[in-house]
Amino acid sequence: MNIVQEKIDDLNALVKITLAPEDYTPNVEKAIKEQAKKANLPGFRKGMVPAAHIKRMYGKSILVEEINTMLNDNISKYLTDNSVEILGQPLPVQEDENQYNWDYNDTFNFAYELGLAPAVDIEVSSKDKFTQYNVKADEETLNERIKNIRKSYGKMTNPEVSAEGDILYAELKQLANDGSEFEGGISATGSIRTDAVTDKKILKTLVGVKKDDTLELDVNKAFGGDAAAIAKLLNISEEDAAELKSKFQVTVKNVNRLEEADLNQEFFDKIFGADAVKDEAGFTAKITEEIESMFKQDADRKLQNDIYTQLTEQTKMQLPDEFLRKWLKATNEKLTDEELAQGYDDFAKNLKWTLIENKIIKDNDIKIDYKDVFEAAKQRLDAQFRMYSPTPLPEDQLAQYAANFLQEKENANRIFEEVKALKVFDYIKSVATLNEKEITYNKFTELK
The missing domain is CATH 3.30.70.1050 (Trigger factor ribosome-binding domain)
Incomplete structure (x- = not known):
């Protein structure tokens, strides 16, 4: 040979x-x-x-x-x-x-x-400067979060007259173009969430109605063409919902309102445990801490994206573009020339970042151990479980879930790549210059 x-x-x-x-x-x-x-x-x-x-x-x-x-x-x-x-x-x-x-x-x-693979010439130093945002809760965001939590633990009432934010339990019947009931058309009973209605004029028609009132509703316009929301309301497929142009006759069967929970000790104990919070000020402080913790994750993602963008732009390298386009076509039979042309630049940019990552890992002897991957999997699963319950899982049970999760090769590869990326970002942050800047959340969301 x-x-x-x-x-x-x-x-x-x-x-x-x-x-x-x-x-x-x-x-x-x-x-x-x-x-x-x-x-x-x-x-x-x-x-x-x-x-x-x-x-x-x-x-x-x-x-x-x-x-x-x-x-x-x-x-x-x-x-x-x-x-x-x-x-x-x-x-x-x-x-x-x-x-x-x-x-x-x-x-x-x-x-x-x-x-x-091209040679990669990169050396991160204090000359590389990035902004580390310290995101604080603005009053509007904080109040909205508190309102949502109070509603989550509130009780359902049935007021006589609807207000914005209420849910109308109603019967809906499809109408023909002349306004008459469409024979053989869609008929459903469902809940219309007024907070999901995006058209302000239509929203006004849903405020002030009461049981047995009848009105006409353009569901497509009401929900801004959201096929998923329309499909759920009418119990039809999203494909059919996307094509639906008809108006509907709505007969209100009941007005439901989720009242906010009272700010009392019983409410505080339900959320944080017995006597962890004693008053409204302590409650507000806890919620502020919670959402600013989430903002920190957003700020970290922003910093990572800024690092990714800056380093890929300043690190000059050529790729075998003609070969890579041919390889992408050969390994993705359904990939059209148009899709290739539209997506190649993003593919090339991500590939450049992978080469930068690998160079940094090699030059600085960065190790990725199984225990790092295991701990990352535990954190991912813990965060998912906490979305449904604030009570953390026992450590041994969480570890078992993580072990089972990583037995799937796809899951293991994904978590490995996440750990690899975090280790590289942590290294870059340790040697680059980070200028800390405090900013409110509503201003932070305006940043690109």
């Missing part, structure tokens, strides 16, 4: 492989014998089929399979042994002039295109 690399330029190369009969024959003969032992063919006892018979019937397919296996194994070994860093995977070169008989006497010549 002979493998040689022909460098086309700094970013592209060819790997050429020659396989002579003496290279592949032992593997093929072994595969034929193994197939003979397993074969179950008419006229032969199982495992007693002659190897010559298997070779005559399936020889060419076995030969092709073994050749492909040898090619894949040896290309990978060659790239590893020679420290050839590539992007994507090797792409076979189609050579029409090579016509083989596949009769165990051919000398096979194959060629593969390689996209070579």
Whole structure:
């Protein structure tokens, strides 16, 4: 077997492989014998089929399979042994002039295109400057959060007349263009959440109504074309909801209002545990702490995005773009030329960041241990469970969930990549200059 690399330029190369009969024959003969032992063919006892018979019937397919296996194994070994860093995977070169008989006497010549990883020149230092935002709760955001929590622990009442924020339990019937009931049309009973209505004029018509009132409603306009909300209300598919243009007759069956819970000790204990909070000031302080903790996560994501953008823009490198476009098309059969053109720049930018990450990890000997991945998985699952219950899971139970979660290869790979990214960002933050800036949440959301 002979493998040689022909460098086309700094970013592209060819790997050429020659396989002579003496290279592949032992593997093929072994595969034929193994197939003979397993074969179950008419006229032969199982495992007693002659190897010559298997070779005559399936020889060419076995030969092709073994050749492909040898090619894949040896290309990978060659790239590893020679420290050839590539992007994507090797792409076979189609050579029409090579016509083989596949009769165990051919000398096979194959060629593969390689996209070579470029050299990455990056050194993060104190000269790299970023803004670390310290996001504080503004009054509007804080009040909205408190209102939502009080409603979550409040009680349902049935006022005579509706107000903004109420829920109308109603019967809906589809209307024809002339305003009459559409025969065979959609008929449903559902809850209209007035806080989900985006059209202000329509919202006004839903305020001040009472039980047994009838009104006309353009559901598409009312919910701003939100197919999911319309489908849920009318109990139809989202596809049908997206096409729906009809108006509906709405007959109110009941007005429901979720009253906010009183700010008393019983309410405080439900949320934070017995006697953890004693008064309204303590409650407000706790909620402020909670939401500013969430704001910190938003600020961290903003900082990471700023680091990503700045470093990818200032780190100059060329990619084998023509090869990568060809590789993306070869590995994604449904990818259209238009989709490729629209998405390639983002793909290339993300690939550049991956190369930057790998360079930083290598140059600074950053280690990613299983315990880091395990702890990250636990944190991810703990956050998900806390969305449904403020009471944390027992440590041993959370650890078991994390272990089960990481048994799925896709989950493990995703968490590994997240840990890898965080370790790189932590390193960058430790050496770069971070200018801290305090900002209210409503101003922070205006930042790009």
